[in-house]
Amino acid sequence: MFALPVGLIGLLLLARAKSFRGLFCLAAGGILTTIAIVIADSIYFQSVEFIDGKVSGTLTFTVLNNVLYNSDHSNLATHGIHPWYNHLLVSLPVLFGPLAILALARLWAFIKTWNSRTDLSFTSVAAGLSAGSGLALLSMVPHQEPRFLVPMIAPLAICTWRFHRVAPAYFWKLWMLFNAVVFVGYGLVHQAGVIPATGFVSQTSALPRLTCNFSTGNGHAECMAAASDISNTRHLQVITKVFAFASFMAPRHMLVQPVNSEWQAQTEIYDLISVEDSKVQERLLQSVHVSCKLAQQTAPNSILAKQTISGHFERTLLVMPSSLDIRRIVPADANYSVVELYSYAPHVNFDHIGEVLLHPIEHTKLQVFAICDPSG
Structure with missing residues (x-):
């Protein structure tokens, strides 16, 4: 051209x-x-x-x-x-x-x-x-x-x-x-939170070994990174599904795992940057929801996951800027809710510059939420 x-x-x-x-x-x-x-x-x-x-x-x-x-x-x-x-x-x-x-x-x-x-x-x-x-x-x-x-x-x-x-x-x-x-x-400041937020997800979601606590009940497990010489008492696989909405796509190289990886904690990332709100709600509704009560009690650097029918444990994370109203994705009548695990500021999304100028403190963050069940 x-x-x-x-x-x-x-x-x-x-x-x-x-x-x-x-x-x-x-x-x-x-x-x-x-x-x-x-x-x-x-x-x-x-x-x-x-x-x-x-x-x-x-x-x-x-x-x-x-x-x-x-x-x-x-x-x-x-x-x-x-x-x-x-x-x-x-x-x-x-x-x-x-x-x-x-x-x-x-x-x-x-x-x-x-x-x-x-x-x-x-x-x-x-x-x-x-x-x-x-x-x-x-x-x-x-x-x-x-x-x-x-x-x-x-x-x-x-x-x-x-x-x-x-x-x-x-x-x-x-x-x-x-x-x-x-x-x-x-x-x-432009999209500045993408790398730190991806780093947080990587440190807590892509791990070779885990040490887990299964006493949380309701089919949940709370896991953390384990030293290389510590093996879990049972084979456990934890999958974190990450939905990135209305933000730059997280660089996948920060979340990579070895080919044919047997890491106990793995990640899957989905780009929803321009997907309609209703489609995002549909994806979140169909995802695995951990207990909101347990998620609020779990340390941010731990993995709270719920056991699925297939036997492995899974959790769902949502990454989105605070310049968007969370109620667009989590309406009041939704069967799911969110718990904030991490936020980074300043993060400015120029696509929503109007909201940023109106509320420069509240709307200049990139947040990572855990999708949870409010009744759990």
Whole structure:
């Protein structure tokens, strides 16, 4: 999306110069790079295998898969749908601030002097077209996040370089202030609780060995991490199902377990970032509910799990930001409730910035709840 104009202008310059060698090198470089990427992706995604000197499987064309995935509206609906102008009016100023203003001024100056220009810089034109094509093509995809426009930083800086010398002093002060604010917003508080919350879940839900107390009754077990030289008096498997709602997906590498793991405590994680409230309620209703009374008495770093029909023990955790009203997911007439096990602040979800600004203390946390049965 961003490289297409640069490549076309490169072809135009080479054609004007009648450099057939240059055209051949450009085409050969593109073809070889494409082949290398396809091979690397096919190996990485394990769609191709090399066994006894023979190749089997199918090639992975990541770029094509990307287009096919983003062409399906139902796929994008799971991540969130935005209007076509979101990148232009929201993402662009949020990411680049004063640089976006400078780029618009550069575009206006270019339009006013178009007919009288005889010294067009191919570099500036290519950079401007690169930024414009990326913005336009990405705006055609209904799921839009500011980070998708990060590649625009280079073409925007290049196409506005002449304006940098004449920009007033206050522009650079505004530039520094903007970057300081963005650093705090995106670097320190935006979705900041995801890693700590995932760490908490990992420390209490993915464990090789457990020591458990079965005296809690009602088919419950309260377990904690055991030293490697301590074995449980009975074989016990505890599964924690984690539902992440309205938040960045927890990085799965922090919850990984060995292949064919026999760890006594294991995790399963489900991404519900853009799932409708009713669907989330349905998933929670069908999950295993521990006793609310016992959950309130159990230490946060312990695992309170309930025995299932299959014989293993299970519990359900819900991870969601406090910027959302918990009653959306746990209505008053629900057959289940929640007990908070962990929270981290500051955690700001920019999708709910209105609620955050109204109640900056209560609505800037990421919480981990245990789903429980209030009658248990």
